[in-house]
Amino acid sequence: MAENNQRLRLAMLGGGDGALIGGVHRIAARMDDRYELVAGVFAPDPAANRQFARTLGLAEERVYADYQTLLQAEAERPDGAEVVAIATPNHLHFPMALAALQAGLHVVCEKPMTLTVEEAEALARAAGESDREFLLMHNYVGYPLVQHAREMVASGQIGKLISVQVEYVQEWLTEEPAADNKQAAWRLDPEKAGAAGCLGDIGTHAFHLARFITGEPVSAVSADLVSHVPGRVLDDNVQALLRFEGGARGSLWASQTAPGHENALRIRVIGDKASLHWQQEAPNELLYAPLNAPAQRITRRDDLLGNAVGRSIRIPGGHPEGYLEAFANLYQALADRVRSGQSVAWLPGVEAGVEGMRFVEAALQSSQADGRWTAIRPVDTAAGRR
Known part of the structure; x- marks a missing residue:
C-alpha cells in the first residue's frame, strides 16, 4: 500500500472535563501530527458536553448527544471520522466498540476491553469479521x-x-x-x-x-x-x-x-x-x-x-x-x-x-x-x- 500521510479523522467518546485519560489520548494523537479530532461525545450531560467541546474548538454540529448519533452522522459525511477513541468507564467499552466496528470505523479502546469474557469474545468475532483495525490501549x-x-x-x-x-x-x-x-x-x-x-x-x-x-x-x-x-x-x-x-x-x-x-x-x-x-x-x-x-x-x-x-x-x-x-x-x-x-x-x-x-x-x-x-x-x- 502506498504511503499516505494525510491526517486520520478522529472522534472521541468520553474523556471530558476532569477525565485524565481523555486528555492523554488527545495529546498522544496530536504528537506526531497524524490525527485531527473532528467529532465527539464527551459527557452524558448535554450542556457539559457542548461546553467541553467548545474548549477543544470543535464545530457545534459535530458534537453529538450520544455515540449512536455520532456513528450514524459521521458515516454519512464525506469527511466523517475514520477512527474512534473510547475513553469511558469500562461498562461502555463493549457496546461502543462493537457499534463502531459495525459502522466501519477503526477503534482505539481503553482497557480492560470489556466487562466479561463473553463480551470480549463477541467483540473479537466482530473485529475478525471487520476490515477495521482494533487497538487496545496497553500504553x-x-x-x-x-x-x-x-x-x-x-x-x-x-x-x-x-x-x-x-x-x-x-x-x-x-x-x-x-x-x-x-x-x-x-x-x-x-x-x-x-x-x-x-x-x-x-x-x-x-x-x-x-x-x-x-x-x-x-x-x-x-x-x-x-x-x-x-x-x-x-x-x-x-x-x-x-x-x-x-x-x-x-x-x-x-x-x-x-x-x-x-x-x-x-x-x-x-x-x-x-x-x-x-x-x-x-x-x-x-x-x-x-x-x-x-x-x-x-x-x-x-x-x-x-x-x-x-x-x-x-x-x-x-x-x-x-x-x-x-x-x-x-x-x-x-x-x-x-x-x-x-x-x-x-x-x-x-x-x-x-x-x-x-x-x-x-x-x-x-x-x-x-x-x-x-x-x-x-x-x-x-x-x-x-
Missing part, C-alpha cells in the same frame, strides 16, 4: 525499552525463561476517596467497572506487560484478591502466582492501597543466562544483568536499539521521554497500519483484550476458591493481530 508497551526487552528475550539473550516478577502498585485508594472524585467513583462501582477493581484497572496492565515482554502465554493462576478499605465491594489489592506455558513461574502484585507508591509499575524477567529489570518511573533505562558478568545499563538511544524500536524515539538519548510519548507510539503505529499498511506486530489488539479478560476471570475464580490453581484458556491468534 506501557509503547516505551522503547519495553520493546527492546521483548526483542532481547525473543533473540535468546537471557536464555531459557525461568521466572517473572511484575508489580503495579499505587497509593491513591488507600483511604476512602472524596464523594466528588469522579475517577474513583466509577472504578469502585461494579456496575461500571465490572467484577474486578484493582485487578481490572491496573492488574491487567501488569499481566499484559509480562505477557508482552516474555512472549509466553500464562497457562494458570493462583490469586488472592482483597479489599483493605471497610465497605469497599471491589478488590484493591491482588497477589497472584503465575504459571507460564513454557514452564517458567511468576508472581504478580497489583495494589491501589500501597502508601508511598505513586505509580510503581516494574518487571523483572529472569532467564538461565541473564535477567532484565525495567520500571515505568525510570522508563529510559533497562538493566541487563548477565550471569557471572557485570550488569549493563541500557539507555534509550535510537542508534543502539535498532530500526524497529528506534521509530518509537523522538529525541536524542539523555533527553527524557515518558508516559505521553508511550501513548503516542501506539497512535503512531496505528496510523502507519491504516494509512500505509505497515505491519506492527507488537501493537496490542483485540486478542490481547480477550486474553486479559480470561486472566481476570481465572483470577477471580481462583481467589473465590481460596487460591486454587485455575487454568487460563488460551487465545487463538492464528487469524492475525486483530
Whole structure:
C-alpha cells in the first residue's frame, strides 16, 4: 500500500472535563501530527458536553448527544471520522466498540476491553469479521525499552525463561476517596467497572506487560484478591502466582492501597543466562544483568536499539521521554497500519483484550476458591493481530 500521510479523522467518546485519560489520548494523537479530532461525545450531560467541546474548538454540529448519533452522522459525511477513541468507564467499552466496528470505523479502546469474557469474545468475532483495525490501549508497551526487552528475550539473550516478577502498585485508594472524585467513583462501582477493581484497572496492565515482554502465554493462576478499605465491594489489592506455558513461574502484585507508591509499575524477567529489570518511573533505562558478568545499563538511544524500536524515539538519548510519548507510539503505529499498511506486530489488539479478560476471570475464580490453581484458556491468534 502506498504511503499516505494525510491526517486520520478522529472522534472521541468520553474523556471530558476532569477525565485524565481523555486528555492523554488527545495529546498522544496530536504528537506526531497524524490525527485531527473532528467529532465527539464527551459527557452524558448535554450542556457539559457542548461546553467541553467548545474548549477543544470543535464545530457545534459535530458534537453529538450520544455515540449512536455520532456513528450514524459521521458515516454519512464525506469527511466523517475514520477512527474512534473510547475513553469511558469500562461498562461502555463493549457496546461502543462493537457499534463502531459495525459502522466501519477503526477503534482505539481503553482497557480492560470489556466487562466479561463473553463480551470480549463477541467483540473479537466482530473485529475478525471487520476490515477495521482494533487497538487496545496497553500504553506501557509503547516505551522503547519495553520493546527492546521483548526483542532481547525473543533473540535468546537471557536464555531459557525461568521466572517473572511484575508489580503495579499505587497509593491513591488507600483511604476512602472524596464523594466528588469522579475517577474513583466509577472504578469502585461494579456496575461500571465490572467484577474486578484493582485487578481490572491496573492488574491487567501488569499481566499484559509480562505477557508482552516474555512472549509466553500464562497457562494458570493462583490469586488472592482483597479489599483493605471497610465497605469497599471491589478488590484493591491482588497477589497472584503465575504459571507460564513454557514452564517458567511468576508472581504478580497489583495494589491501589500501597502508601508511598505513586505509580510503581516494574518487571523483572529472569532467564538461565541473564535477567532484565525495567520500571515505568525510570522508563529510559533497562538493566541487563548477565550471569557471572557485570550488569549493563541500557539507555534509550535510537542508534543502539535498532530500526524497529528506534521509530518509537523522538529525541536524542539523555533527553527524557515518558508516559505521553508511550501513548503516542501506539497512535503512531496505528496510523502507519491504516494509512500505509505497515505491519506492527507488537501493537496490542483485540486478542490481547480477550486474553486479559480470561486472566481476570481465572483470577477471580481462583481467589473465590481460596487460591486454587485455575487454568487460563488460551487465545487463538492464528487469524492475525486483530
